[in-house]
Amino acid sequence: MPNDKTLRPRTQILTRGFDPSLSVGSARPAVFRSSTYVFSSPEAAERAFDISSGRARLREGEQVDLIYSRFNHPNAEILEAHLVPIEAGATAALVFNSGMSAIMTAILTFVRPGDTIVYTVPIYGGTQHLIEDFLTLFGIHGVGVIAGDSKKLDSAIHAAKNLKMVLVETPANPTLIMSDIQMACDSAAAAAKAAGTAKALVMVDNTLLGPAFQHPLMHGADLVMYSATKYLSGLSDMIGGALLAKDAELIRLMSSKRGLFGTILQPDECWMLDGRLTTVGLRMTRASENAQQIAAALAGHPKLERVIFPTLFEDAEQKRIVEKQCDQPGAMLSLVIEGGKKAAFDFLRTIRIARNAVSLGGVESLVCHPKSTTHSGFTEQEFKDAGVVEGLVRVSVGIEDWRDLLADFERALNAV
Secondary structure (H helix, E strand, O other): OOOOOOOOHHHHHHHOOOHHHOOOOOOOOOOOOEEEEEOHHHHHHHHHHHHHHHHOOOOOOOOOOOHHHHHHHHHHHHHHHHHHOOOOOOOOOEOOOOOHHHHHHHHHHHHOOOOOOOOOOOEOHHHHHHHHHHHOOOOOOOOEOOOOHHHHHHHHHHHHOOOEEEEEOOOOOOOOOOOHHHHHHHHHHHHHHHHHHHHHHEEEEEEOOOOOOOOOOHHHHEEEEEEEEOOOOOOOOOOOOOEOOOOOOHHHHHHHHHHHHEEEOOOOHHHHHHHHHHHHHHHHHHHHHHHHHHHHHHHOOEEEEEEHHHOOOHHHHHHHHHHHOOOOOOOOOEEEEEHHHHHHHHHHHHOOOOOOOOOOOOOOEEEEEEEHHHOOOHHHHHHHHHHHOOOOEEEEOOOHHHHHHHHHHHHHHHHH
């Protein structure tokens, strides 16, 4: 069906990028478990390879033959077409076999030895490990800046040598500190103008609030990244990643690298994820409403040093950023339990409904101790700078009845 841009996003998710006549009349996409595809002609094969390798560009409305599922396949194309309308401002998308492969592909497409990446901390532990412990081996320099400190981020962007990328995760994981996306984009533009160079790309890890509650491309970001494992999928049963951009040329450049690295999402997972996109907003809204109820009820609990949740922020700058760029506070909250690690572990041992597991964004509630799990690779100084303390427990609130979850948390806290 033609991609009718006059339709609203919720309608486009169900109509664009899929032609039933190509799936034997199936009302919904089928699964294409094929590794290789037959060319319609030798000329079509030549054209397909030129496009896939990046030697040529697609013409308006052009469809080229598929080649091999490492490069692309029908389920990936359908999923990518359906992802675009749910990300405000996006024109193109790419899907990957994990969020980390999406980040890696983006970085290796645009960043070279001698270049610098400025990134906010805390950030997902795997991302920080990638930058600090792996990319540095190849001469790529990483500069971490505490999330939420707009002045320090601006200074780091202006001081960076050969700055090619600014990577922002907001809210920060697991402290939920917000960073101003528009400010980061303005700083990158100002630094490039002052240096007489091309502007560094601004990429936002939007996993914790997007695509329902935060829209980075509308605030000036160039790329939006997702661990599709989380809210996009929502059932804790698959791994995936996605990148979206407002400039389709960025997606074209990364597409050839994805084919080279072999990091495309496989057909079955594309089919699974595509079927869940229509319920992302519903699931996220229910979970966010649950989290708001629980955070408000637990605030001031005698066993808690604090409850970290956007509606409970007291800092004026944090409140300003939330109001400016977030439609809802999301479903992530953190509890800082009095008594440190022992108290946190006692809490995790006692809960019954919420499950002690890493990851987030599923329909079930998950809780974990970041300092000993997801962020355990940090140094003590990095823990201190990021605010990841011994008593901090991260909570991904699901779609259960919030009253049952609250009772579960209160019972576990009382047992500490």
